[in-house]
Amino acid sequence: MSNINEIAKLAEVSRSTVSRVISNNGYVKEETRKKVQKIIDELDYTPNQNAIYLKNGETKNIGIVSPDFSDVLTIFLSSFATIAKKYGYQVTLLLTDYDKKSEVEAFQKLKQKQIDGVFHIVRSNEWEVLEKYSKYGPIVTWQRVQSTKIDTIFMDHYEGFKLGLYHLYEKGHRKIKPFFGIEKSLNTVARVKAWYDFCLEKQLDPKLDDIIYDLHSSNDGRKIAQWWVKETTPPTAVLFPTDNVAVGFLAEARELEIVVPNQVAIIGFDNTFISELFNLTTIDYPMHLQAENAFFKLYNQLKHKELPLHKLEFKLIERGTT
Amino acid sequence: MSNINEIAKLAEVSRSTVSRVISNNGYVKEETRKKVQKIIDELDYTPNQNAIYLKNGETKNIGIVSPDFSDVLTIFLSSFATIAKKYGYQVTLLLTDYDKKSEVEAFQKLKQKQIDGVFHIVRSNEWEVLEKYSKYGPIVTWQRVQSTKIDTIFMDHYEGFKLGLYHLYEKGHRKIKPFFGIEKSLNTVARVKAWYDFCLEKQLDPKLDDIIYDLHSSNDGRKIAQWWVKETTPPTAVLFPTDNVAVGFLAEARELEIVVPNQVAIIGFDNTFISELFNLTTIDYPMHLQAENAFFKLYNQLKHKELPLHKLEFKLIERGTT
DNA sequence: TTGTACGCGTTATCAG
DNA sequence: CTGATAACGCGTACAA
Numbered sequence: 001m002s003n004i005n006e007i008a009k010l011a012e013v014s015r016s017t018v019s020r021v022i023s024n025n026g027y028v029k030e031e032t033r034k035k036v037q038k039i040i041d042e043l044d045y046t047p048n049q050n051a052i053y054l055k056n057g058e059t060k061n062i063g064i065v066s067p068d069f070s071d072v073l074t075i076f077l078s079s080f081a082t083i084a085k086k087y088g089y090q091v092t093l094l095l096t097d098y099d100k101k102s103e104v105e106a107f108q109k110l111k112q113k114q115i116d117g118v119f120h121i122v123r124s125n126e127w128e129v130l131e132k133y134s135k136y137g138p139i140v141t142w143q144r145v146q147s148t149k150i151d152t153i154f155m156d157h158y159e160g161f162k163l164g165l166y167h168l169y170e171k172g173h174r175k176i177k178p179f180f181g182i183e184k185s186l187n188t189v190a191r192v193k194a195w196y197d198f199c200l201e202k203q204l205d206p207k208l209d210d211i212i213y214d215l216h217s218s219n220d221g222r223k224i225a226q227w228w229v230k231e232t233t234p235p236t237a238v239l240f241p242t243d244n245v246a247v248g249f250l251a252e253a254r255e256l257e258i259v260v261p262n263q264v265a266i267i268g269f270d271n272t273f274i275s276e277l278f279n280l281t282t283i284d285y286p287m288h289l290q291a292e293n294a295f296f297k298l299y300n301q302l303k304h305k306e307l308p309l310h311k312l313e314f315k316l317i318e319r320g321t322t
Numbered sequence: 323m324s325n326i327n328e329i330a331k332l333a334e335v336s337r338s339t340v341s342r343v344i345s346n347n348g349y350v351k352e353e354t355r356k357k358v359q360k361i362i363d364e365l366d367y368t369p370n371q372n373a374i375y376l377k378n379g380e381t382k383n384i385g386i387v388s389p390d391f392s393d394v395l396t397i398f399l400s401s402f403a404t405i406a407k408k409y410g411y412q413v414t415l416l417l418t419d420y421d422k423k424s425e426v427e428a429f430q431k432l433k434q435k436q437i438d439g440v441f442h443i444v445r446s447n448e449w450e451v452l453e454k455y456s457k458y459g460p461i462v463t464w465q466r467v468q469s470t471k472i473d474t475i476f477m478d479h480y481e482g483f484k485l486g487l488y489h490l491y492e493k494g495h496r497k498i499k500p501f502f503g504i505e506k507s508l509n510t511v512a513r514v515k516a517w518y519d520f521c522l523e524k525q526l527d528p529k530l531d532d533i534i535y536d537l538h539s540s541n542d543g544r545k546i547a548q549w550w551v552k553e554t555t556p557p558t559a560v561l562f563p564t565d566n567v568a569v570g571f572l573a574e575a576r577e578l579e580i581v582v583p584n585q586v587a588i589i590g591f592d593n594t595f596i597s598e599l600f601n602l603t604t605i606d607y608p609m610h611l612q613a614e615n616a617f618f619k620l621y622n623q624l625k626h627k628e629l630p631l632h633k634l635e636f637k638l639i640e641r642g643t644t
Numbered sequence: 645t646t647g648t649a650c651g652c653g654t655t656a657t658c659a660g
Numbered sequence: 661c662t663g664a665t666a667a668c669g670c671g672t673a674c675a676a
Contacts, residue, residue, distance in 0.1 A: 325653055
């Protein structure tokens with residue numbers, strides 16, 4: 001494989017001159033430039049990026065650390081990759097499969113200078129473990145966290161969830177049942193608080209003891225539908241933690257011949273493409289802009305800039321299930 | 323940031339010795355090893371991978387080149403990333419957004435030694451353009467291509483499509499309408515041939531002049547549903563090029579009160595998770611195994627090994643739409 | 645405008 | 661068992 005030395009030799013100039021031609025950096029006589037460029041073209045030469053990385057101490061590569069691929073992540077990924085590319089950065093996928101060791105390994109790459117920064121989706125380890133890696137490069141997470149070392153682009157789900165609750169209330173529902181995701185996540189905590197405050201305000205019973213957590217898959221949604229038909233006095237409206245779960249409910253509801261929204265109103269969360277297909281009322285938040293914000297935060301830290309961030313807000317998308 | 327020199331100095335040994343300790347390569351007296359290891363631990367030192375890459379001439383990084391993120395790709399991605407990780411490789415995402423220049427740029431990274439190999443999903447440029455990059459590293463594509471330079475993991479869609487056609491025929495359908503994706507793709511060509519051969523065998527009219535191509539999104543499927551209701555003698559069965567399109571049809575059909583499968587039977591293609599939610603009959607092919615095969619092919623070329631490949635075959639998944 | 649010399653951080657080779 | 665030295669390929673003060 002040809003390298004800069006070879007070009008220099010053939011062009012009868014020094015390495016530095018070749019380097020200048022390539023990087024358009026510094027003065028080169030037009031004549032020399034042409035001579036060098038010709039050799040470069042002839043040999044089809046391209047600089048070795050690893051050498052440049054080593055020299056520069058950066059890789060222009062940002063790692064995305066995530067346990068897996070949900071359809072939510074997909075949106076993040078493409079938005080993030082697109083904006084990153086615009087600023088000359090690549091994106092490396094670091095999947096952890098919910099394994100703590102894998103997650104640490106991913107963060108190690110920061111230390112090993114394989115990536116310049118980390119966009120972190122959902123954690124497996126405790127924050128204390130991950131925080132330590134911030135000294136090797138900027139870390140931005142999607143999750144809600146209070147840390148001086150790890151930055152976040154979280155949106156306050158309290159507001160989002162309330163949007164759904166008020167919507168159902170206005171539609172006349174008084175027997176509302178919310179379901180939740182990961183119990184300990186701060187987003188869930190915020191949603192539960194929204195539920196509680198809502199009940200207080202509307203003088204409803206929050207039934208905090210009966211709260212059900214950890215719904216994730218569409219299968220979980222199917223199970224809720226099976227539960228619903230068996231209830232003697234089932235809720236007239238249900239809020240799900242994600243579109244995915246809601247859609248599972250709808251799929252099963254069809255088979256069980258539950259009529260939505262007449263018998264029960266349904267609200268999802270995320271406004272992913274699937275919600276449109278199921279004509280599902282849901283809470284939208286601008287994942288696209290969140291992903292861009294994530295990149296901007298990383299970029300600002302990396303380059304000591306102050307690129308402005310997008311303003312983010314929740315929106316209720318009313319469709320056929322309410 | 324600490325480097326090997328610093329460790330060497332503090333441990334009062336040479337760089338070489340430190341290197342031996344790190345890589346477990348060569349003889350080191352137990353006593354010296356401990357002394358060095360202690361300093362390494364104290365300084366929390368990790369070798370700079372870029373230096374190692376430069377030295378080794380490889381990055382242990384494989385690029386996935388794709389125009390965007392469909393849900394199909396999602397499955398590929400996670401399967402590929404998982405198996406790659408098992409063999410010590412990372413995965414870098416190279417999105418092209420259907421832009422020819424972007425695609426070339428992605429392949430350039432092979433030349434620049436930023437990635438060791440490429441897993442290529444769907445092309446934008448002509449094969450001749452991409453082929454040239456094979457001399458810089460192995461390239462495996464998902465698409466069907468006849469090339470000595472680019473390897474492929476394609477499955478012959480002829481078989482898959484026929485599976486769907488026979489299924490409909492057995493169900494008694496004689497007025498069948500197939501729709502297709504990218505007209506020029508070899509997969510589409512194979513499917514059209516399957517359609518033609520099927521018609522010939524069953525003495526049906528293939529109506530080759532009326533064939534409709536380029537259906538991709540679920541919106542395209544919606545449009546077909548709108549077309550269907552207006553027809554005076556609509557087909558009794560429809561084959562769609564992907565689950566995505568089929569599901570769009572189903573979503574719209576619901577609103578237009580078309581009864582599936584009584585009025586019209588529907589078959590998708592891909593068996594993605596969404597097909598289960600819509601209870602859609604579809605053609606399954608093992609994307610997971612395909613992705614692993616892609617990695618094995620790259621790995622075999624990279625390491626001159628002969629890891630065996632999975633055997634792949636299509637399967638009809640009968641659900642509620644036929 | 646061009647060239648020299650050195651450093652980036654690592655490992656492999658060879659000598660001892 | 662250990663150390664000196666030469667690569668890997670590039671960028672860049674500094675000198676000319």
